[in-house]
Amino acid sequence: MKNLKFGKEGFKSKKRELDEERELFEKLREETDFERKDFWALTIAAIVTLLPIAIIVFLAIYFILEIFFT
Numbered sequence: 001m002k003n004l005k006f007g008k009e010g011f012k013s014k015k016r017e018l019d020e021e022r023e024l025f026e027k028l029r030e031e032t033d034f035e036r037k038d039f040w041a042l043t044i045a046a047i048v049t050l051l052p053i054a055i056i057v058f059l060a061i062y063f064i065l066e067i068f069f070t
Helices: 014-031 036-068
Strands: none
Touching: none
């Protein structure tokens, strides 16, 4: 059965529910103050997380192409 939410107004439409979630997200984003060091920490964390995955994918593609074209 679908997840139906029932509140004061009755059943909420999916669009209305998404609009409320978007408003809540915007409110929380405005209240959150990131410092300059937070940006660099998040950037380094993203690089450390994504770089090994990218290297593995590129090596897999390279070895597959190497097998087929040699």
